[in-house]
Amino acid sequence: MSLFLDREDAGRQLAEALASYKGKQPVILALPRGGLPVAAQVASALNAPLDLVLVRKIGVPTQPELAMGAVVDGAAPIIVRNDDVIRSVGVAGAEFNAACRDELAEIERRRQRYIGKRARAEIAGKTVIVIDDGVATGATMKAALRAIRQRGPAELVLAIPVAPPDAVRELRQEADALICLETPEFFGAIGFFYDDFRQVSDEEVIAILSRFPTEQRTTG
DSSP states (O other), X not given: OOSBSSHHHHHHHHHHHTGGGGGGOOEEEEOTTTHHHHHHHHXXXXXXXXXXXXXXXXXXXXXXXXXXXXXXXXXXXXXXXXXXXXXXXXXXXXXXXXXXXXXXXXXXXXXXXXXXXXXXXXXXXXXXXXXXXXXXXXXXXXXXXXXXXXXXXXXXEEEEEEOOHHHHHHHTTTSSEEXXXXXXXXXXXXXXXXXXXXXXXXXXXXXXHHHSOSSOOOOO
């Protein structure tokens, strides 16, 4: 049984759970593409700037949906390895490195396409809320949180609609606070918990970002 109508519905529910953060003037960071429609609802409710964290899952070559690691964009890219998966499928070091290079190339494509000359949100000293449409293994999110931590936020918060309990336990070690609306024991895949889980297009990402500046918004 689904828990959310679509990503916007999940975002509205998440915004309610995060209402107490409005007074902290947070910065919202979304994992594209699926996390952005969720994060946009939160940014709107909290009157907060919205930006992206460019992170990619490194999939097993024969099973792309199975994460053997993740990589995050930056001057020195952060790579998180899922050694249990790497060992179980017998991926060699050279094969892992090649897959990592492919994902870094996709990150660069997304940076040019989504961000271009857009100003980036200030992270240092801020309360930062990181949002995706859900978490499965947690490898991608772990990499994202570690990269953001290096940018010196005052408080790092992870907010997600749905994740399995073991992933939540592991990710609590990476964030100062974690809000997860649902933690079903029998997980399967994130899309199982949405009525509408269609793929988010590049054009949708660009359109959402155009509505949200990266500066703190003012009211009145």
